[in-house]
Amino acid sequence: MDDATRELISESVVRQGLAGTPETELLTSFCQRCESAGLPVASGMAVIDTLHPIWEGRAFTWRNDGVEEEPIIEYGGTRTEEGLDRWQRSAFYHLHSTGENELRRSGSGDPTDFELLDELAAHGHTDYLAMVHRFASSGTIGEMDGIFTHWTTRKLGGFDEADCAALRKLVPTLALALKSASLARIAATLAEIYLGRDAGQQVLKGRISRGVSERIGAVLWFSDLTGFTKISDDSPPEEIIPLLNDYAEIVITAVLGAGGDVLKLIGDGTLAIFKNGDRVAARVAALRAYEQMKRGIEKLNAVRLAAGRPVTTLRLGLHVGQVFYGNIGSDERLDFTVVGPAVNEVSRIVSMCRSVDRDLLASGTFIHGLPDAERAHFVSVGRYALRGVRRPQELFTLDSEAPPRGVGDTEPARGSQSAEN
Numbered sequence: 001m002d003d004a005t006r007e008l009i010s011e012s013v014v015r016q017g018l019a020g021t022p023e024t025e026l027l028t029s030f031c032q033r034c035e036s037a038g039l040p041v042a043s044g045m046a047v048i049d050t051l052h053p054i055w056e057g058r059a060f061t062w063r064n065d066g067v068e069e070e071p072i073i074e075y076g077g078t079r080t081e082e083g084l085d086r087w088q089r090s091a092f093y094h095l096h097s098t099g100e101n102e103l104r105r106s107g108s109g110d111p112t113d114f115e116l117l118d119e120l121a122a123h124g125h126t127d128y129l130a131m132v133h134r135f136a137s138s139g140t141i142g143e144m145d146g147i148f149t150h151w152t153t154r155k156l157g158g159f160d161e162a163d164c165a166a167l168r169k170l171v172p173t174l175a176l177a178l179k180s181a182s183l184a185r186i187a188a189t190l191a192e193i194y195l196g197r198d199a200g201q202q203v204l205k206g207r208i209s210r211g212v213s214e215r216i217g218a219v220l221w222f223s224d225l226t227g228f229t230k231i232s233d234d235s236p237p238e239e240i241i242p243l244l245n246d247y248a249e250i251v252i253t254a255v256l257g258a259g260g261d262v263l264k265l266i267g268d269g270t271l272a273i274f275k276n277g278d279r280v281a282a283r284v285a286a287l288r289a290y291e292q293m294k295r296g297i298e299k300l301n302a303v304r305l306a307a308g309r310p311v312t313t314l315r316l317g318l319h320v321g322q323v324f325y326g327n328i329g330s331d332e333r334l335d336f337t338v339v340g341p342a343v344n345e346v347s348r349i350v351s352m353c354r355s356v357d358r359d360l361l362a363s364g365t366f367i368h369g370l371p372d373a374e375r376a377h378f379v380s381v382g383r384y385a386l387r388g389v390r391r392p393q394e395l396f397t398l399d400s401e402a403p404p405r406g407v408g409d410t411e412p413a414r415g416s417q418s419a420e421n
Contacts, residue, residue, distance in 0.1 A: 001034075001037050001038060001039055001162065001163075001166040005037045006166060006169055006170060008033075009030070009033045009034065009037065009170055010170060010173045012029065012033060013026065013029075013030055013170075013173045013174050013177050014173065014177065016029060016177060017176065017177030017180050017181070020181065020184060021177075021181065022181060023046065023048075023058070023060045023072075023178050023181045023182065024060050024071040024072055026060075026174065026177050026178055026181060027044060027046055027060045027061075027062050027174070027178070028062050028071075030044075030170075030174050031044045031062045031064070034166075034170070035064060039163055039166050039167070040153045040154070040155040040159070040163065041064070041151055041152070041153060042063065042064055042065070042125060042152050042153050042154045042155075043061070043062060043063040043064065043065075043125070043151070043152045044061070044062045044063075044149065044150070044151050044152075045059060045060065045061050045062075045149060045150050046059070046060045046147060046148070046149045046174070046175075046178055047059045047060075047092060047147070047148040047149070048144060048146075048147045048148075048178060048179070048182050049142065049143040049144040049145070050142070050143075050144060050182060050185070050186055050189075051141055051142040051143075051144065051186045051189065051190065052186075052189055053193060054074075054076070055074040055075065055076065056075055056076055056083075056143065057074075057075055057143070057144075058072055058073065058074050058075070058182075059072070059073040059075065060072060060073075060178075061073065065123075086115060089114060089115040090114055090115050090116070091103050091105075091114040091115075091116075091117075091128075091130040091150065092130060092132070092148040092150075094114065095130060095131075095132045095148065096132065096148075100132075101131065101132055101133075101134075102129070102130065102131050102132075102168075103129075103130045104127070104128065104129050104130070104164075105117055105127070105128045106126065106127040106128065106158035106159065107126070107127075107157075107158060120152055124154045125152040125153065125154055126153060126154055126155060126156065126157065126158045127152060127153045127155070127158030127159045128150060128151075128152050129150065129151045129152075129159060129164060129167060130148070130149070130150040130151075131148070131149050131150070131151075131167075131168075131171055132146050132147070132148050132149075133146055133147050133149075133171065133172055133175040134146040135179070139179075141183070141186060144179075144182065144186070147175040147178055147179060149171055149174075149175070151167055151171075187204065188200070188204060191203050191204050195263075195336050196261045196262050196263050196336075197256070197261050198261045198275070199261065199263060199336040199337070202326075202336060203336055207326065207327065207336075208327065208334065209327060210327050210328075210329060210330065210331060210334060211326075211327065212326050212327050213324045213325055213326020213327060213328075214324070214325055214326060215322060215323070215324055215325075216275055216322070216323060216325045217275075217279060217320070217321070217322050217323075218273040218274065218275040218282070218320070218321070218323055218325070218338065219260075219273065219274040219275070219276075219279070219282040219283055219285075219286050219318065219319075219320050219366065220271075220272075220273055220317075220318070220319045220320065220321065220323070220338075220342055220343060220346040221255065221260065221270070221271070221272040221273065221274070221286055221289070221316065221317075221318060221346070222269065222270070222271055222272075222316070222317045222319075222346045222347050222349070222350045223251055223269065223270050223272075223293075223314050223315060223316040223317070223350065224267075224268050224269040224270070224314065224315055224350060225244075225247060225268040225312050225313075225314060225315075226312050226313045226314065226315055226353075226354075226359075227312055228267075228268040228312065231243065231310050231312060234310070235310050239309065239310060242309075243309070243310060243312075244267075244268060246300055246304070247268075247297070247300070247312070247314065248265060248270065250293055250296035250297055250300055250314075251270045251272075251293055251314065252270070253292070253296065254289040254290070254292040254293040254296060255270070255272045255289050257289065257292060258274070258285040258286065258288045258289035258292065259274065259276060259285050260272045260273060260274040260285065260286065260289060261273055261274075261275070263336075263337050263338060264337060269350075271337075271338075271343070273323075273325075273338060274286050274289075275325075279320065279369060280369055280370070280371060283318075283320070283366060283369055283370050283374075284370070284371065284374060286318055286366075287318075287370075287374060290316055290318075290360060293314065293316075294359075297313060297314060301313075313359060314359065315350055315353035315354070315358075315359055315360075315361075316350060316353075316359065316360045316361075317346045317347070317348075317349035317350030317351075317352075317353070317361055317362070318346070318349070318360070318361075318362040318363065318366045319342055319345055319346040319349055319362070319363040319365060319366055320342070320363070320365045320366050320369060321340065321341070321342025321343075321345065321346075321365065322340060322342060323338040323339065323340040323342050323343055324338065324339050324340050325337075325338050341389075344388055344389065345363065345386065345389050345393070346363075348386035348387055348388065348389055349361050349362075349363060349386065349393070349395060352384060352386070352395060356381050356382075356395070356397070358381065358397045360397055360398055361381070361395045361396070361397055362378065362395065362396045362397070363393055363394075363395065363396075364393065364394045364395075364396065366396075367396045376399075377398055377399050378396040378397065378398060378399060379396060379397065379398075379399045380394055380395070380396050381395050381396065381397050382394070382395065383395075
């Protein structure tokens with residue numbers, strides 16, 4: 001491959017990298033261009049660690065034999081015993097642990113001392129070249145401190161020196177483009193995980209100035225754990241975080257599955273919004289999330305009880321109102337969230353669940369905007385003066401959870417009661 005051809009391939013990689021081309025497309029285009037230019041690449045793989053709560057990294061693959069293979073492999077890596085064993089038997093681990101930048105196995109005389117080499121030889125590959133391009137410490141994020149690649153050929157006699165020289169000159173440009181794409185992916189992941197899906201997208205679009213907000217109408221969800229203070233007092237400290245994680249998983253999965261956005265995790269509480277343009281549909285979505293949450297809690301509690309671990313339930317308040325949605329804080333530390341009287345009201349509504357012994361309470365504003373079929377399942381539990389809220393609120397719960405007529409002191413529920421919780 002002459003210098004002019006290498007320059008054309010490098011320019012193509014740079015253009016794609018600047019355009020934000022995904023990693024799989026970068027690798028595929030690179031390999032196909034090399035192959036067309038006479039560089040006999042039969043397969044290629046690029047591996048880069050990431051910053052993700054589940055996945056340790058991603059591997060991107062290409063091959064020219066028509067065999068279908070997953071173009072992206074997300075791996076837990078060394079977080080599992082099996083993953084650690086595979087990693088330690090790989091050529092990439094050898095490069096990582098020895099500090100070498102390149103490893104080659106070619107011809108029948110070389111040992112098949114690393115994972116995949118036997119398999120590659122059985123499929124007619126005659127040469128294997130592994131490389132690592134490391135980042136400086138200032139360019140690392142989490143475990144993402146370099147890019148590993150390997151390249152194979154079926155060419156008789158393997159890669160010649162010109163082939164290896166071409167790869168050594170071209171792959172660093174590809175590595176830089178792959179790093180750029182991975183950094184964009186990491187930024188999107190972090191924004192979504194820590195801010196929520198919609199809020200994360202808003203921040204990535206540039207809405208990061210203090211005071212930048214919009215007034216929106218939304219269905220507001222505020223849930224918390226029943227009796228969490230007592231559980232914290234009675235349980236070993238090492239049980240608290242797993243408990244919070246188990247129940248948060250149920251809530252978040254339910255909200256996201258119904259199209260909502262989780263904005264805040266406040267201790268054992270969760271603040272979420274449903275801001276579907278169709279406010280009726282948003283109300284129904286919140287109820288679907290509640291139903292999924294209840295099913296999830298039943299299954300979780302069965303598992304935790306069987307393991308002898310503490311269990312609880314969740315209380316939920318639902319409301320609808322106008323809120324300001326955007327950045328609040330200082331120039332050094334901002335929070336992308338919702339504020340306004342309606343947020344205070346929904347937090348007071350959920351606190352009333354304890355007083356009326358109900359898992360779900362919804363405001364009249366929420367109930368009166370429901371379709372008739374859904375609204376028919378709710379019954380009033382009375383009108384209450386909520387702390388910090390100017391006017392008493394009539395609150396509703398599901399009919400199946402309402403107290404039977406004539407049981408208890410039901411008459412005061414029609415008056416105005418004071419709730420300090």
